[in-house]
């Protein structure tokens with residue numbers, strides 16, 4: 001596919017002259033995401049309605065100009081990074097909560113709504129939208145559905161996919177497609193809603209999202225359990241998950257992440273601990289205290305030291321510390337290679353052991369944290385891109401990490417997607433047949449290949 005470069009000279013023909021920018025600063029700001037990859041878009045367009053998205057896509061399709069949908073640019077795998085001089089379609093102006101339907105427990109939103117903003121609005125009404133990526137205060141719901149984002153609460157409540165009831169999307173040729181809607185059950189035809197979730201902006205542009213919401217749990221209790229042996233923390237995870245209790249969060253931090261966070265800001269975490277688990281339960285007052293007691297016993301029996309966050313302030317501080325890990329890691333080294341592998345929960349001890357071995361083999365600092373309750377470990381190789389030798393060792397270590405992950409029956413990405421950074425590894429996990437079917441689906445949606453090209457699939 002040869003793409004035509006969209007240039008300023010197209011300005012006169014472009015259907016939305018007041019929505020397009022060619023300013024250097026704007027092009028720069030829409031050229032990267034949290035993967036630290038940088039691209040150079042030829043224009044940035046900021047539509048404010050579905051009709052405007054239709055006009056942009058119709059034009060781009062006729063011109064064979066690539067289009068990259070963009071939310072807040074917090075993606076970890078380069079999904080929103082433009083390649084081939086694409087137009088960036090920034091959806092942050094479509095940021096209305098269109099409806100909160102309490103009777104039917106549904107929220108209808110535009111894609112540019114910030115996740116945390118919806119959470120606040122719902123909580124005011126006693127409602128609850130569980131998916132809570134650590135970036136919830138700045139990522140968009142459009143980006144969440146495109147990546148099928150998860151978060152600490154996924155262990156009990158599932159991921160974004162489990163809350164999407166339907167979509168309005170614009171196809172690359174400008175047709176508007178509606179899938180699903182307000183119904184909690186719907187099995188008429190193929191499940192296009194589920195297909196679009198996690199499609200990383202490669203099939204269509206999401207312009208409206210129908211979300212299921214829940215009643216806000218009456219009580220929550222937050223426990224912090226620290227360990228002097230990392231293996232004890234890992235063994236506690238399986239102890240809790242096989243105990244019949246489903247906590248609403250079961251997060252893991254190793255010593256490297258504890259120290260990084262504490263040097264970033266003093267949260268009061270014990271820097272001498274080899275690992276900690278951050279555990280939260282929710283439900284009625286009675287069930288919460290019963291479950292917290294059982295979990296505390298499980299932690300203590302595995303040599304953990306337990307403390308309970310006794311007020312809202314203490315809870316918030318612990319969660320702020322957890323959400324600060326990603327930015328705090330840059331205190332260690334300027335470049336972070338962040339992988340989000342998943343293994344069956346019972347295999348976390350083996351995985352952590354293997355990571356230690358890989359760190360020693362390649363003489364690299366590897367910091368691990370993540371959603372241990374889902375087996376989802378964020379593996380961060382801390383390096384410096386300018387140190388060629390070390391960076392090369394880090395890239396080789398990534399392959400070793402993926403090989404071990406797959407040997408332990410895991411997956412190379414639990415929530416960050418493939419984008420640009422993982423596409424060269426996708427064949428390690430998916431068979432040729434899988435890839436053929438996926439590419440054929442892409443062709444049906446996007447025969448001219450204008451939607452977010454260069455993502456997910458390695459070049460043929």
Ligand SMILES: Cc1cc2nc3c(=O)[nH]c(=O)nc-3n(C[C@H](O)[C@H](O)[C@H](O)COP(=O)(O)OP(=O)(O)OC[C@H]3O[C@@H](n4cnc5c(N)ncnc54)[C@H](O)[C@@H]3O)c2cc1C
Nearest residue numbers: 071072073074075079134140142143144146149150201206
């Ligand atoms: C500090 C930090 C913590 C994070 N923690 C988590 C976490 O706990 N769990 C987790 O899952 N992720 C996490 N992430 C990753 C990231 O926040 C999520 O992937 C998020 O869903 C991306 O949303 P965004 O609005 O920034 O999307 P962007 O990065 O802008 O885009 C992501 C992808 O979605 C596509 N896209 C965006 N909007 C649309 C649309 N309207 N239609 C079609 N495609 C679209 C883009 O093309 C791109 O492929 C974290 C990131 C950071 C920086």
